Amino acid sequence: DTEVTQTPKHLVMGMTNKKSLKCEQHMGHRAMYWYKQKAKKPPELMFVYSYEKLSINESVPSRFSPECPNSSLLNLHLHALQPEDSALYLCASSQVFGGAPDTQYFGPGTRLTVL
Amino acid sequence: AQSVAQPEDQVNVAEGNPLTVKCTYSVSGNPYLFWYVQYPNRGLQFLLKYITGDNLVKGSYGFEAEFNKSQTSFHLKKPSALVSDSALYFCAVRVPRRTTSGTYKYIFGTGTRLKVLA
Numbered sequence: 001d002t003e004v005t006q007t008p009k010h011l012v013m014g015m016t017n018k019k020s021l022k023c024e025q026h027m028g029h030r031a032m033y034w035y036k037q038k039a040k041k042p043p044e045l046m047f048v049y050s051y052e053k054l055s056i057n058e059s060v061p062s063r064f065s066p067e068c069p070n071s072s073l074l075n076l077h078l079h080a081l082q083p084e085d086s087a088l089y090l091c092a093s094s095q096v097f098g099g100a101p102d103t104q105y106f107g108p109g110t111r112l113t114v115l
Numbered sequence: 116a117q118s119v120a121q122p123e124d125q126v127n128v129a130e131g132n133p134l135t136v137k138c139t140y141s142v143s144g145n146p147y148l149f150w151y152v153q154y155p156n157r158g159l160q161f162l163l164k165y166i167t168g169d170n171l172v173k174g175s176y177g178f179e180a181e182f183n184k185s186q187t188s189f190h191l192k193k194p195s196a197l198v199s200d201s202a203l204y205f206c207a208v209r210v211p212r213r214t215t216s217g218t219y220k221y222i223f224g225t226g227t228r229l230k231v232l233a
Contacts, residue, residue: 004158042205042223043159055218090158098218100166103149106158 004107012113021110023074023091031097032074035090050097081114117142117210121224128196136191136227138206147209148189152202196231
């Protein structure tokens with residue numbers, strides 16, 4: 001199984017709402033990532049978890065709050081977002097973070113629209 | 116600055132013809148290079164990677180890429196294009212993070228849209 005799943009596929013939320021994005025993998029990977037991708041742009045790294053601990057935060061605003069409850073799950077909690085946060089949010093995983101260059105496997109993404 | 120460039124926004128090729136999608140890089144040290152493909156409204160799918168060894172790397176779906184150190188390039192190629200190859204292609208390079216030693220980040224190129232015409 002080389003699949004990374006993400007739910008929901010689409011999400012529309014107001015600026016005062018609280019919502020969460022969910023990502024799951026069952027490949028035994030110990031590194032998980034959140035990326036943000038605006039239309040016609042490359043993905044931009046937001047967070048990296050390694051062995052369920054936050055390793056990298058690319059200076060992401062606090063209205064985005066990641067959580068890694070266990071080695072298979074990665075959440076992204078959203079609160080008080082702005083319309084400019086509308087984007088495709090991609091989750092990825094790899095065997096480990098760092099060390100030998102490792103392939104990242106991406107989920108299909110959640111298309112987020114902030115009204 | 117460490118970077119990766121995809122000089123073409125779009126590449127058009129006729130079905131059955133060979134295709135090339137260009138990528139050049141600028142990194143210090145040994146480059147670790149990747150190609151990903153993205154279909155509309157989907158995540159990225161891994162095609163191939165270069166770490167070390169043979170300069171010609173073979174990947175998924177009949178794609179291959181040639182690492183050229185002197186030209187700092189890692190062009191993606193396929194001998195015979197299919198209409199189903201039409202998608203957005205990203206080149207990426209792994210570089211060390213300056214702020215946290217021992218960790219890395221992946222820098223993606225701006226993407227090249229490949230259109231294969233029937």
